[in-house]
Amino acid sequence: MSTPKRRMRDAFLQVIKDRMGAESDIFFLTGDFGSPVLDGVRRDFADRFLNVGIAEQNLVNVATGLALEGYRVIAYAIAPFITMRCLEQIRINLAILSQVRPMNVTLVGVGAGYSYEVSGPTHQALEDMALMRALPNIGVWSPADAATAAAMANRALDTPGVRYVRLDSHPLPDLGPAPTPQELQCGFRLSGTTGAAAALVSTGYLSHLAAGVRDELEAGGLPVLTVDMMDLAHADMTELTTVLAPCRNILTMEEGFIGCGGMDALLMLHATPRLPKAKWAHAGLQPHYHFEIGPRDALLAAQGISRSALAARMIELINR
Amino acid sequence: MTSAHQHSGSLRELAARFRADTLRIHAQAPETRVASSLSAVEIYTCLFYGGLLRHNPANPRDPARDRLIVSKGHGSISLYPILADRGFFSPEELARVCRPGTFLGGIPDPIIPGYETVNGSLGHGPGVGTGMAIALQRQGSDRRVVVVVGDGELHEGAVWEALLFAAQQKLNNLILIVDDNGRCMMDYTSHVVDLAPLPDKLRAFGWSVEEVNGHDVDALCATLRRSMECSFPGPRAVITHTIKGKGAPALEDDPLCHVRTLTPGEVEELTGGAP
Numbered sequence: 001m002s003t004p005k006r007r008m009r010d011a012f013l014q015v016i017k018d019r020m021g022a023e024s025d026i027f028f029l030t031g032d033f034g035s036p037v038l039d040g041v042r043r044d045f046a047d048r049f050l051n052v053g054i055a056e057q058n059l060v061n062v063a064t065g066l067a068l069e070g071y072r073v074i075a076y077a078i079a080p081f082i083t084m085r086c087l088e089q090i091r092i093n094l095a096i097l098s099q100v101r102p103m104n105v106t107l108v109g110v111g112a113g114y115s116y117e118v119s120g121p122t123h124q125a126l127e128d129m130a131l132m133r134a135l136p137n138i139g140v141w142s143p144a145d146a147a148t149a150a151a152m153a154n155r156a157l158d159t160p161g162v163r164y165v166r167l168d169s170h171p172l173p174d175l176g177p178a179p180t181p182q183e184l185q186c187g188f189r190l191s192g193t194t195g196a197a198a199a200l201v202s203t204g205y206l207s208h209l210a211a212g213v214r215d216e217l218e219a220g221g222l223p224v225l226t227v228d229m230m231d232l233a234h235a236d237m238t239e240l241t242t243v244l245a246p247c248r249n250i251l252t253m254e255e256g257f258i259g260c261g262g263m264d265a266l267l268m269l270h271a272t273p274r275l276p277k278a279k280w281a282h283a284g285l286q287p288h289y290h291f292e293i294g295p296r297d298a299l300l301a302a303q304g305i306s307r308s309a310l311a312a313r314m315i316e317l318i319n320r
Numbered sequence: 321m322t323s324a325h326q327h328s329g330s331l332r333e334l335a336a337r338f339r340a341d342t343l344r345i346h347a348q349a350p351e352t353r354v355a356s357s358l359s360a361v362e363i364y365t366c367l368f369y370g371g372l373l374r375h376n377p378a379n380p381r382d383p384a385r386d387r388l389i390v391s392k393g394h395g396s397i398s399l400y401p402i403l404a405d406r407g408f409f410s411p412e413e414l415a416r417v418c419r420p421g422t423f424l425g426g427i428p429d430p431i432i433p434g435y436e437t438v439n440g441s442l443g444h445g446p447g448v449g450t451g452m453a454i455a456l457q458r459q460g461s462d463r464r465v466v467v468v469v470g471d472g473e474l475h476e477g478a479v480w481e482a483l484l485f486a487a488q489q490k491l492n493n494l495i496l497i498v499d500d501n502g503r504c505m506m507d508y509t510s511h512v513v514d515l516a517p518l519p520d521k522l523r524a525f526g527w528s529v530e531e532v533n534g535h536d537v538d539a540l541c542a543t544l545r546r547s548m549e550c551s552f553p554g555p556r557a558v559i560t561h562t563i564k565g566k567g568a569p570a571l572e573d574d575p576l577c578h579v580r581t582l583t584p585g586e587v588e589e590l591t592g593g594a595p
Contacts, residue, residue: 027455047458048458050454050489052481052485053481053484053485055481055484055485057447057477057478057481058447058450058478058481058482058485060447061444061446061447061448061450061451061478061482062447062448062450062451062454062482062485063451064437064447064448064451065447065448065449065450065451065452065453065454065455066451066452066454066455067451068436068437068448068451068452068455069451069452069455069456069459070455070459071455088441089444089447089478092438092441092444093437093438093444093448096438097430097437097438100429100430100431101430
């Protein structure tokens with residue numbers, strides 16, 4: 001039974017709005033990017049809401065200044081712009097400075113992967129996971145559904161530090177119940193068959209596709225464990241490798257460039273050496289920009305990322 | 321908390337002393353950017369000894385302090401002897417600048433007591449200072465945020481994003497001091513990207529603007545105070561006309577002085593050799 005589709009941003013922002021009423025140290029900044037829930041924030045909390053305009057460098061710098069004076073800051077914009085237009089501001093004033101000066105800043109980017117499928121490469125976030133992962137002291141949170149996004153909003157407000165939250169722009173059904181605090185702490189959540197010899201490790205939108213691939217393989221008699229990676233920087237990789245220990249065939253799936261430092265790099269560095277008996281395959285986007293217009297699933301399928309293609313790839317991996 | 325009138329000697333004498341100290345630091349640590357640091361000696365002297373910047377060496381992050389962001393970080397080696405003299409750290413540390421294990425690097429970081437932010441990568445200070453000023457204003461604080469930038473730094477686009485936004489927010493607690501020494505690294509700024517007429521540009525962006533000779537401590541102090549205390553309902557800028565490499569003729573005359581290193585002999589000649 002699929003749950004109603006919801007936008008991650010609405011769920012995330014609703015939590016922020018709800019808490020701003022009682023917690024006077026939350027400040028919201030936007031880079032001229034809105035949402036219906038945000039209209040309520042700027043109406044009800046005008047003293048702690050600012051639109052800095054189309055100026056992501058200043059967005060991050062102003063967020064830093066507010067955070068140094070004790071505010072917990074949410075900075076909100078389109079995903080490629082809040083990560084790449086202002087990469088040096090994030091590096092200098094969040095990654096480096098937060099190592100010596102405590103702060104709580106959450107960068108919220110909307111438009112993960114091919115979310116903006118008709119806007120072309122400028123608006124698609126295909127490098128953001130790798131770039132943010134490259135920066136020490138920055139969390140990289142990648143929810144797959146609105147329930148997870150809401151849980152992450154609470155976690156962001158309750159946890160000192162700096163993180164980038166990568167939200168999909170499309171309404172999506174919830175993958176399952178909201179992740180527990182323990183799952184958020186570990187940075188991943190499991191579904192499917194624990195102890196299976198085959199595993200799919202995915203993040204964001206592709207965790208929905210992974211569930212479909214799992215269903216297809218299990219319908220054919222192959223038990224599959226699915227792992228939804230929520231934290232791409234600080235996940236508990238010791239715990240993850242323990243969970244994956246029975247697996248002999250592991251296929252990773254991400255909506256970002258493959259081999260460039262994204263989720264595949266996290267697993268190759270921390271999981272692959274600890275699981276010497278496992279065979280691995282990595283599905284992602286080839287490092288090449290595409291100017292074709294969506295739909296999103298067609299863009300992904302053109303790169304071998306579809307339910308049938310990935311199910312076949314798992315079978316191929318098992319038979320290798 | 322002090323506004324620091326408690327100094328012996330005039331501001332002019334203090335500035336001369338800190339200029340000599342800066343040259344001596346450079347002699348032992350030639351990696352430091354001495355020319356850019358010499359142009360700002362009087363700016364830092366006035367802030368810390370002219371009763372302009374509330375600070376607390378015993379608690380550098382005292383909430384009651386005014387915030388100083390030295391955005392042109394590498395051009396602030398001249399602030400090291402001032403911070404040591406004020407008591408932020410031991411003067412003995414000045415003998416260890418750029419040595420292994422010290423916290424006093426060639427480009428200062430916020431591990432140094434007295435520094436607020438990461439500096440030296442240019443163009444960040446105005447935006448971070450804007451965020452601080454917004455916070456202080458909304459928290460009802462009467463503390464000020466002072467940001468020191470170089471004129472070459474104004475080539476960075478992020479500076480102008482911040483200038484626009486600070487004016488939009490009417491941040492009358494934000495003071496921008498421009499160390500207008502006329503040179504970036506490779507040439508005169510006017511030859512690279514001419515900023516003139518800078519006062520008009522800043523005014524057009526919504527800032528009040530004062531200009532002053534940045535090496536005349538009395539005029540500089542008076543101008544900074546007037547700018548800080550004026551009733552203008554927005555951010556204020558003080559453009560200090562300075563000379564890059566001030567006090568070292570070999571630097572003053574060299575458009576490439578930013579990367580010039582003085583020899584120990586040259587420093588000894590300029591400082592009279594006294595430690």
